[in-house]
Amino acid sequence: MKNSPLHxxxxxxxxxxxxxxxxxxxxxxxxxxxxxxxAAVRERVGLFDVSHLGKASVKGIGSLDFxxxxxxxxxxxxxxxxxxxTLLCNPxxxxxxxxxxxxxxxxxxxxxxxxxxxxxVVRNLQSHAPDSLTIENLHEDYGVIALQGxxxxxxxxxxxxxxxxxxxxxxxxxxxxMPAILCRTGYTGEHGFEIIPLxxxxxxxxxxxxxxVLKVEGLVCGLGARDTLxxxxxxxxxxxELSLAISPVQASATWAIGWRKGAFxxxxxxxxxxxxGPTRRLRALRSKDKGIPRxxxxxxxxxxxxxxxxxxxxxxxxxRVGIALALxxxxxxxxxxxxxxxxxxxxxxxxxxxxxxxxxxxGK
Numbered sequence: 001m002k003n004s005p006l007h008x009x010x011x012x013x014x015x016x017x018x019x020x021x022x023x024x025x026x027x028x029x030x031x032x033x034x035x036x037x038x039a040a041v042r043e044r045v046g047l048f049d050v051s052h053l054g055k056a057s058v059k060g061i062g063s064l065d066f067x068x069x070x071x072x073x074x075x076x077x078x079x080x081x082x083x084x085x086t087l088l089c090n091p092x093x094x095x096x097x098x099x100x101x102x103x104x105x106x107x108x109x110x111x112x113x114x115x116x117x118x119x120x121v122v123r124n125l126q127s128h129a130p131d132s133l134t135i136e137n138l139h140e141d142y143g144v145i146a147l148q149g150x151x152x153x154x155x156x157x158x159x160x161x162x163x164x165x166x167x168x169x170x171x172x173x174x175x176x177x178m179p180a181i182l183c184r185t186g187y188t189g190e191h192g193f194e195i196i197p198l199x200x201x202x203x204x205x206x207x208x209x210x211x212x213v214l215k216v217e218g219l220v221c222g223l224g225a226r227d228t229l230x231x232x233x234x235x236x237x238x239x240x241e242l243s244l245a246i247s248p249v250q251a252s253a254t255w256a257i258g259w260r261k262g263a264f265x266x267x268x269x270x271x272x273x274x275x276x277g278p279t280r281r282l283r284a285l286r287s288k289d290k291g292i293p294r295x296x297x298x299x300x301x302x303x304x305x306x307x308x309x310x311x312x313x314x315x316x317x318x319x320r321v322g323i324a325l326a327l328x329x330x331x332x333x334x335x336x337x338x339x340x341x342x343x344x345x346x347x348x349x350x351x352x353x354x355x356x357x358x359x360x361x362x363g364k
Contacts, residue, residue: 190229234284287348
């Protein structure tokens, strides 16, 4: 089990810890708890350690064309200084990982995959790359800190950081003379930023950010709140909504595919699946009773026949009801009523539109 560079700070705060992709990370802090941490992000600001996320680089002449031949989205859609959500699929259309790619230039890219998949993403890219490219696994060279919520820009401005960035844009900054990448990204649905400093600077940078977050009545948050926040948005989590067995066509993630850019790894399989239509699709379920859905619970129709399975489920702190993401038969759509088997009890839910609560990623 690997530890974040902030591990000792989490232990000092008596955080509840758990395994995230082979990294021991904080779930919640007893002084606040998941519900309060969730509310802090929606209403003020929250600070997350997400240093378990992977980091890698692809450099050299031809990097842009190579990455476009491997990943689903089209990097020609963005300019230097912007980031893009994309998918690395296998030839069968399954998802090896979903990744954020930072485009520094046509010959210099920084990748942020998921913790448990970083090695496989790097290995897969290296196995296909021409000798002219340099692909490095930088997983433990950097930390990642997420500053999320309507007061996130206020915190940065109070630290003297210029943060007037468009959504999915990034820049090189310094915080108290410490260099970092600042990107207008996040996983909560709120206006926010992700900060990527060198590993040696993560501790003092975290301390400074935490001090200023607390000054505006924000909270240090664990990954439990990050999960409830992302579920309210309907954001996928690899291993749940996306996997080698769940294609982006099934997961309603076709918006992250550059269908017109030409061939990429898995494109033939995805094009074929799109043309005939998937047998199952990702849907959002909102409980109509007190039931709280959990992953792997069975979804049934009125007759009790199995029509799908919950991929992510939780209690929504914002809506005060149970919510879920589920893969269900494609014939079921928004407005239909289904049931979820919650430990032998039938819980009724409606298929609804995503997100469950309004997204504010582009606003302030």
